[in-house]
Amino acid sequence: MKHTRPVAIAVFDIGKTNAKISIHDARNAQLFWEEKQANTPLPGPPYRHHDIDGLWQFCLAQLQKAANEFNITRIVVTTHGATVVVLHDDTVVMPVVDYENEIPAAINARYAALRDPFVQSLSPDLPAGLNIGRQIYALGQTQGDVFDTASDFLLYPQYWAWRLCGVKASECTSLGCHSDLWHPETGEWSNLAKKQGWHRKFPDVKRADAVIGTLLPDIAAQTGISPQCEILCGIHDSNASLVPYIQTMPKPFTLVSSGTWVICFGVGSTATRNLREDRDTLCNVDLDGHAVPSARFMGGREYETLCADARTDFNIDDIDHVIDQCVFAIPSFATAGGPFAGHHGKIENHELLTTPAHHAALATLYSALMIDYCLGMIGAGGPLILDGPFAQNALLCQILALFRAEQPVHIASGSGGTSHGAALLALAENDTLAPDELLHEIDRELTGARYTNYRHQWFLRLPAR
16 A cells, blocks of 8 residues: 655744754644754854864755655745845855854944844944844955845745745844844834945845745755755744744733743733833834734853753752752853843852752752843733743743742743744644643642742842843
8 A cells, every 4th residue: 555645834943052953743833843953153264163064964865865755845944133144146155144143342332333223233342243233244344345235135944945946035023133134113124224225135025924936946856855945034043932922822921932042022012111121121023013022041051061960850849959059040040131141140059059950959059040030121920931942941930830839820831932833834824733732730739938038039140230
């Protein structure tokens, strides 16, 4: 009997740490299969940059492998933000900047005078290349001869979509990712983008779920996927995590999307005017083009720093040891972003961490405290959803629920996360999942003043800003 391949959606998910191809059921976006590899940037010259050739070979190889088992009818790309690809016609003319690449102080000083006020852009002045506008300006200052030949600027998800289908587009979730190029509340290009003429080099803005083309014939032949396979415009990764809930939940609600970055989204929050640039609060832009007050920190990276083996087993006794011994992790433990960027982290009473489990417990407490702090900055309300790797840390979820007593706290189902949200973009119209299929409300098992007292003592130790 001839094997009938299940109809499927492929998601190419490029995170800052890992790249992944995942295959999802075209009926409900449930995960069939996935493969991933490390996403390792390349050193200069001329600067630290992304290995787009290596990522492309990984993408093609995994699509070819998947096509043996699945009838892939749509492909969606989701990537980390703050990344732009410079083209001359159909050629990448310079390496794709890694946003952790440092930019010379003199260039930063000149750029600062050009930026729109925070009240308009709702995009904070971030270190390194975390503002796309800063990257573009720095490339113009340092790579002028090549930069002047540029015909197109492609946001990172749309660059990969173009590689797959040959059609260029832009999209609002990546433009709204602290780019300095967009006004989230009005959905218009920033004054900076218009004065520099950069907006003319970005293709037309399309919805993330728009079909922009079909798979190029040579790629179809190489992978075994039908040339009728549709390519969607694509979406910023943290915003992909929002998709299931925007489709199904009333506002307000709060999403904590965890990965290399932990991003807290206050969907329906009215705290826009209370956001502070110096705390790395900002407005992201959701799938529908709406401004979403947000705060973030490099939580996955910091967890790994505090706990060298993130898979170390630990239990409530280890948490209690950290609290009883007054061991505190004071931010920050990452070099980019967050409310305490520029402050060097320290661990008080570090010598009392005597086992790997103690380190994991400290990392868990620190992560819950930082999430709670960020949620307070954005006026988060309504049900709270924890998505991504942190949702698998049961004690972190319990501690966060204790700190956020006024909010019901849910963890996303096993189908949650960036890739699942991206796959939902490709489902047939109105084919969405009910909230109870997506979420599990956690039971509040932790009680006692010792946790809230520890939280209070941690707050007292925070760096003054």
